[in-house]
Amino acid sequence: MASDYSSTLDDLNPKVLKCAYAIRGEIVTHAQILQQDLTENPGSHPFNEILYCNIGNPHSLGQKPITFFREVLALCDHPLLLDRSETKALFSADSIERAIQILDQIPCRATGAYSHSQGIKGLRDKIASGIEARDGFPADPNDIFLTDGASPAVHMMMQLLIGSENDGILCPIPQYPLYSASITLHGGTHISYYLDEETGWALEISELENQLKTARSRGVNVKALVVINPGNPTGRVLAEANQREIVEFCRKEGLVLLADEVYQENVYAPDKQFYSFKKISRSMGFGEKDISLVSFHSASKGYYGECGKRGGYMEFTGFSPEIREQIYKLASVNLCSNISGQILASLIMSPPKVGDESYESFSAEKDAILSSLARRAKILEDAFNSLEGVTCYKAEGALYSFPRINLPDKAIKAAEEAKTAPDAFYAWRLLNATGIVVVSGSGFGQRAGTWHFRCTILPQEEKIPAIVSRFTQFHKQFMDEFRG
Structure with missing residues (x-):
């Protein structure tokens, strides 16, 4: 018809x-x-x-939202509350103090205004401090790009890396379908590497080597390796030794390591612990010029689960200033990520600490x-x-x-x-x-x-x-x- x-x-x-x-x-x-x-x-x-x-x-x-996060967001979105006498009885002292600090970083103290395309500098400072506290290695706020959740950051990296169908990205199978979808949308080639179900969804370096060799033999220009840790959908948490193998593999083969680390707070096995790939690579003695690494994080998962706020960031390390300019250009095309999400991304990396009024209830x-x-x-x-x-x-x-x-x-x-x-x-x-x-x-x-x-x-x-x-x-x- x-x-x-x-x-x-x-x-x-x-x-x-x-x-x-x-x-x-x-x-x-x-x-x-x-x-x-x-x-x-x-x-x-x-x-x-x-x-x-x-x-x-x-x-x-x-699931209920974390009280401290929502108090800070409410005060930032409606700063007139800070001038009301009843506010001190309704909000914790540290949420009031944090909101004031954040508002002082925002032009005109208005969450409805555009920000710097990379994200508000003061919030990136907080995230960098949180990364440094987590990993024990320095983090530069200029390496951090605030995004509407982790998904836009993934799309930005695919735009940056994929120029034609001859450009390939190594992705796990099974995988979060954002990766296969974004590779397809940007016209690249999805190169599957299979996780080993018989050993609880382990990532075997020999499998990576075989798939990389096969792809290159077909003339595919393999640009990057995607690793999801903890795993989605598998739930696997990588062992530190395995992560070291992965870092060495990417360094040796000249691949960008795209580390999806949005579930870093969600570790349930008592014998497992989350280590960022940034921490692993630096502990191996590798610096900026040894490996290109992009780490994705999001306010949608963890214990916070703030999917609708669309807060996230990527830490973009090991790239030349010329490449950084290109990723900044991509960020600028989208103007900026939403301000509430930016605030939330900073809060998840700098939650209440011992001695703060809301620390016990937050914990x-x-x-x-x-x-x-x-x-x-x-x-x-x-x-x-x-x-x-x-x-x-x-x-x-x-x-x-x-x-x-x-x-x-x-x-x-x-x-x-x-x-x-x-x-x-x-x-x-x-x-x-x-x-x-x-x-x-x-x-x-x-x-x-x-x-x-x-x-x-x-x-x-x-x-x-x-x-x-x-x-x-x-x-x-x-x-x-x-x-x-």
Whole structure:
């Protein structure tokens, strides 16, 4: 049939048509339709609510914001509150003091104004101090670019590095689909390296070497290596020795190391600890001229979960002044990141300290969130491992479980007939039966012939038993239906 519109898909950029982002894909759209059905016709489905376990969006699933952060943001957005007598009774002394300090850094004390394209200098100073305190090595505020969450920073780096489809970026499989989508949008080549599921999603240097050699033999100009630590969707936290191998690999091969470190606060395994790649490289004796490193961080994850505020930054080290000018130019095209997000990025790197009025309440809120996430991760891990044909490795960090499902042949055949991937078929059936939204492993990449799904650990702790019960009942019925 002829279209009623003057423009058609043929008029669009083919790179846009080619890219995919499963986390907010068709299954989520269907979930939103079901949610509308439940609102308009209660009882119309065999569940009473939709549980969005597809995306790391903590506040949407009931996590409360950190009080100190929100107090500072409120005072910065409405500085007239600072002149009111009742403010001292409503806000902690250190949140008032911090807001005054921040406002003094902002032209006209107005959060509604544009800032410097790289971000407000005083806020970058705070972030640099936080990085230095974390790593034990100097950090330069001029290396920091404040962005609307980590995603725009990733896009900026892909714009900077990719000039044609001959330019390649090494990315993990499974991976957060922002990377494959951004590589596609910017016209580059996605070079997959596979994490080893049999050893709990380990990153093997031999795999990197093989994929790099193969890509170069095809004439691909490999520019960079993406590493996500802690892992999304795998939950793996890299060991320090492994990180040293990765740094040495990038240095030897002349690759830019793109370090996605947005889950650095989310480490649950008692035998694991987060180390930034900046700390690792400097502790190995490598300086600015030895390795080009970009570290991404975000206010959306951690214990803060402030996804909607869109705060983040990248630390851009080991590049010449000429290259720095080009990344600044890209930042300038976007004018600046939002000011509330900039403030929040500075706060997560400089939270209350011992002696501050809000320190005890802040620490209690932070510890309660992280300890609850650790318990939820363990409950879901055990529940998935109890299901027939399901294997789930320990979530050492981040916000997800990534179980593997051994689906019956009959289910795989039914998926083929429905013209969908088997794990997507499973996810659709799960949603329609239980209201639980997960993302199929095919949206993240996986070895051929294996099937997975990603499930967040974010539903509030009191809801986890009901989720486990629904999931268990559905899985048993699914396997009974398609067995044999």
